[in-house]
Amino acid sequence: MTNILLVTSSPRGAESLSTRFATEIAEGLKVRLGGTLLTRDLAANPPPYIAQAYINGRVAAPEARTPEQINAVGLAQQLVEEVKAANVIVLGSGMINFGPSSQLKSWFDHITWPGVTFDYSEAGGPQGLLTGKKVYLVTAAGGVFSEGHYAPFDFQTGYLRHLLGFIGLTDIEIVRVEGTVFGPEAAKAAIAATEAQVRAVLEKAA
Template sequence: MSKILLITSSPRGTESLSTRFATEIANGIRMQSGGSLTVRDLVANPAPHITQDYIKGRVMAPDARTAEETKAVEDAMELVDELRVADVIVLGSGMMNFAPSSQLKAWIDNITWPGVTFSYGTGVPQGLLTGKKVYLVTASGGVFSEGVYAPFDFQTNYLLHVLGFIGLTDVELIRIEGTVQGPDAAKAAIASTGAAVQALLAKVA
């Protein structure tokens, strides 16, 4: 049975397509595998923005930390532990000003942790969270996978990079895009993504 971690990060609530399709994928995999599902909603339950307490505390011995440093490190380790125990990670991200939301960026800043999720021990970066399957669902109003706006996609390319940096290299990407180009375009984009998700789940089965 798979342990599935669903991470959502869009502030758009019920209107969020990244949340909608990421949730559909996670629930579909859970139903097929009989596994467990943990949900991390980074809007309802946000990761703290990193502070000096976290930056200092994570490199100190536990008994040398202040109470504030201990709390910051424990909060970050809770997020890391969710990743460590997961077999499957489904991550939903809606583009905000060409990039991931600040909620998702705060989560990334907490879990990108030297000696914990990556290492330079061999002289080159080595991701430590290996052997996991990731489904990355990105949403954007415009079309960024190709064309004139492709150079402005600082969401998908960044997420693929940082996931790979910490060892999450087996990533399947699902894009929802072009939803602000009129009602017909939005309807077509949603239908296309829905079909892609169903094909993905059929393959998982």
């Protein structure tokens, strides 16, 4: 059975293009593949910044955790379980100051967990443990980052691809919405280009 996890993270609410296209992909996949669809809206319910209760709590023996640590670790466990239960993850990210939103960063800070989602292998290098899943990553940005002068500054897509791969999510298909700040005509063309990408992704998945 296909279990789809849709993770949205833009703070721009209904105006968000990453949320719009990630949702279209997730819902389109559900129509085509069946199964379940769970949505984790990180903008509506942002995970807190990680703090000492989480950092110390996650390495403490469960029975030795303080109530504060139990809460902090419990949230991280829930977020990890959602990813583990999914075989398809659709992740929407809107660029904020050249990177992902703080809400999405905080989600990664909870799920990037030594011994749980990655480990250090015998060979010495880190090894991601969340393997065998497909990821559709929708990244939105006002500028153009797939090519040209700003390509070296795409800390959003590069960083997300790296973090996903670090925890074992290496099968990643990227859908971009970019170049939306150069006037209404450019925005229209950018959105049309993404709509075509979404159609292609769904046709391939069916």
